[in-house]
Amino acid sequence: MSAGRPAYLYAEDPVEINAGRPKARLAVSNTGDRAVQVGSHYHFFEVNRVLEFDRAQAYGMHLDLPAGTAVRFEPGDTREVDLVDYAGHRRLVGFSGLVDGGLNSADTRARALRRAAELGFAGARPTGAAAEPSAAGPSAPELSAAVEPGVES
Template sequence: MKLPPRYQYGDGPIEINAGRRTLKVTVRNTGDRAIQVGSDYHFFEVNSALEFDRDITLGMHLNIAAGTAVRFEPGGTHEVELCTYAGTGRLHGFSGLLNGSVKSHPARVEAVGRALRRGFRGAGQEESGQGTGGAAGKAGSDKTDAKKDKKDKKDTKKGSN
């Protein structure tokens, strides 16, 4: 007799994102609506109303179980733990700030420049010295940025991510 498929768990605790670099960041929601961030969302590119040192979060996501999320209430402050992405380090999509490798200095500089131009709070702070070397403000603009700027302002009002 064949048994139906099932999950079989081990005896010990399960450690998620084992062996990855982690970082704790304090985040404040400056918006007027709650913002929810999913487990795999590139934290650097979360809603522009969330204020934190964005530069140090390039290439990181929440260090929580897949499929879960953290909710940031309006005016509230929350400390979260982030971890680096596994794989090649190429990220595309999200808010369109970084479309390339987190290991590429020019891509990082351009991502911070886009965040600054679009009003993402906390971009360009470089408190940790791990940022982009101060070149973010020199990054060029493109036509796509103007369209994204308008969309970002609307999304901030809605409290979306």
């Protein structure tokens, strides 16, 4: 390789994205009259309210796809998607405004589930859902123990 010239270095083995992180597979139905497209890193819990699925199970997860890609749901269609837990500090702000805080906080989770149900997000059930850990990964108290000191959850 010549000095100063850019080059790509390729490995022999394929790259596995999101290796070792908790994952889930959910059936998602578009109950609306328009197509809905969801990007790879959008908080799936907060996607368009006409998409019906178990929102409690999707809490803290995004599509298990390469960055920059998306899934499209046509009106009336049902399809399965693979989700993966967010990594890093697990603090989300924006999206549909349901979370706006640390994913590891049980209070934030309960508030988000309640708000999603109040706002008519299909598949959102606040009663008892906040107390149930996600089938995809550890419960909020288990995760909060792994948060770095000084990082608000």
